[in-house]
Amino acid sequence: MKTFLDCIPCFVRQALDAARLATDDQAIHEQILREVLRKILELDFSQSPPQMGRYIHTFVRELADVKDPYRRIKDKFNRLVMDLYPELKSKVDCSSDPLATAVRLAIAGNIIDFGIRPDLEESAIKDAVSHAMLAPLDGPMSQLAKRIPEADEILYLADNAGEIVFDRLLIERLPMEKVTVVVKAGPIINDATLTDAVEVGLTKLVKVIDNGTDAPGTILDDCSEAFQQRFDEADLVIAKGQGNYETLNDLEKDIFFILKAKCPVVARDLGVQVNESVLQRSQSAPAATKGGEHNATR
Amino acid sequence: MKTFLDCIPCFVRQALDAARLATDDQAIHEQILREVLRKILELDFSQSPPQMGRYIHTFVRELADVKDPYRRIKDKFNRLVMDLYPELKSKVDCSSDPLATAVRLAIAGNIIDFGIRPDLEESAIKDAVSHAMLAPLDGPMSQLAKRIPEADEILYLADNAGEIVFDRLLIERLPMEKVTVVVKAGPIINDATLTDAVEVGLTKLVKVIDNGTDAPGTILDDCSEAFQQRFDEADLVIAKGQGNYETLNDLEKDIFFILKAKCPVVARDLGVQVNESVLQRSQSAPAATKGGEHNATR
DSSP states (O other), X not given: OOOOTTHHHHHXXXXXXXXXXXXXXXXXXXXXXXXXXXXXXXXXXTSOHHHHHHHHHHHHHHHHTOSOTTHHHHHHHHHHHHHHHHHHHHHHHTSSSXXXXXXXXXXXXXXXXXXXXXXXXXXXXXHHHHHHHHSOOOSSHHHHHHHHHHOSOEEEEOOBTTHHHHHHHHHTTSXXXXXXXXXXXXXXXXXXXXXXXXXXXXXXXXXXEEOSOOOSSOOGGGSOHHHHHHHHHOSEEEEEHHHHHHHHTTSSSOEEEEEEOOSHHHHHHHTSOTTOEEEEEOTTSOGGGSTTSOTTOO | OOOOTTHHHHHHHHHHHHHHHHOSOHHHHHHHHHHHHHHHHHSOTTSOHHHHHHHHXXXXXXXXXXXXXXXXHHHHHHHHXXXXXXXXXHHHHTXXXXXXXXXXXXXXXXXXXXXXXXXXXXXXXXXXXXXXXXXXXXXXXXXXXXXXXXXXXXXXXXXXXXXXXXXXXXXXXXXXXXXXXXXXXXXXXXXOBHHHHHHTTXXXXXXXXXXXXXXXXXXXXXXXXXXXHHHXXXXXXXEEHHHHHHHHTTSSSOEEEEEEOOSHHHHHHHTSOTTOEEEEEOTTSOGGGSTTOOXXXX
8 A cells, every 4th residue: 555645644653653653852852853754755656655654753763862762662562461361361252153243343453553652542442342242243153163274274464552452362273383483583663573573472382473574564575584584384373463464465365354444544444444453455365266255354 | 812723623524514515526625625734734723713713715616716615604594593583582582691691692693604614504503502502601791791881883794604593592682872883804715795784684773894914803903993992992702713812802992702612622711611601801901990700710
């Protein structure tokens, strides 16, 4: 998905958020904001939003001289959702359709996105859980349920810290010996890295690798060779969040996108309303594996 | 009030909105957006948001070569609220406290602000009316009620098209022979100009003048001499909307600000939550005229 002009004011706001997390010095905030406006002018708007975001956040980290402005927030939300984990796990275990419930919760967890909601509070996570449990989820749930036992290699592309606790609930419903979870290789917004996977106990359950980049999505050409090979070999990819959708939606690959549509640009591209829960299969998924359901319904 | 860094992404978004209203040509949208990013870099952020907004929107109008991108929207919302006028008027007339009800409706009308909500729909106006009728309004209502009959010259600084139909309801509860309504001298966002005052029948009821400028607020130094003189002479000023608050809140003058706090920056400055109804008296209002109530309560 290319960057829309609507993304530009959002990048400016994100840069300001990151600057404020990196330092309390207001003069530096203004300096960073001005430098970022200059930087945006240099960029090619035809790139995907995560590519643009990667340039901008790398630039902000350099200007602020802070390696990971979101580290404290990531730790906080990992802890916060780990505290909810027993209650959430019981929701899954007691459900009449545990896989679908785990998918719903994985969508709820996608609210923890500091690129979109820098002021997120704990109450919003609980609201998102309640909403996700009740909201319509018209996507190809039965296709996903069918594909999981058929697949030999399942790649689970994680999105954000805190959110990966919700992902753990879904991962625990998959054949874990076949699952590889993928995190980012370096800090970018509140995207999960290996530190987060360790913090929420994922590394004890499944294989966790990084994709070799610090883009807030999966820009295949920039990813490590090791990741690219694993991506090629995987016969089922579960991709969490807007950034993975924005970077992988045009690809010839069987991918199930699981996310909350949080911005108007992505919502429009998905054909849904802002805040809607989304389970969507890639347009290019092989017809033979679709089990008779419509492609890319939600 | 000075411009906060949070205002910058908002200006970028406003410029894009204005560009899209001015032309359907997407190449021109990108060109305008890029030029506006450059323009913002030249500006002094210590100015008030309406001063910055004025520069940016003037620049967008020049780039797009369109005199008034918001003209169609202004006409539409004047008509739309005029259709509601009989029903709204009856709410005021049948109320046990018509002045307070008219103030509540004037606040509701302040939702029609295309600088903040470019996608406003009719249903949001009806929601704002319901909300304003029920929401707490803790401000100095009795001080305002006391000042109105005492004042010799009342200046009513209008804000936006559409909204001025709501203002008309309040103006009709004032001693109209003492009232002068002030609009903008030239197009800026959806701020009301003389055209709008005529469209909603205000010119038949009261004296209407313009302030000599096209800033989305009242930047006194830039206003016409005629307006400045009238402002000095007025012993009661009613100022509608965020732009007037942002430009007049530090002034030594008895001003009643009536608005809906629509952005976090203005809400923070007012000490209220976003979306709260605000009736606030200027900090500098002479204590002698305050009738024992707290200053600038809401």
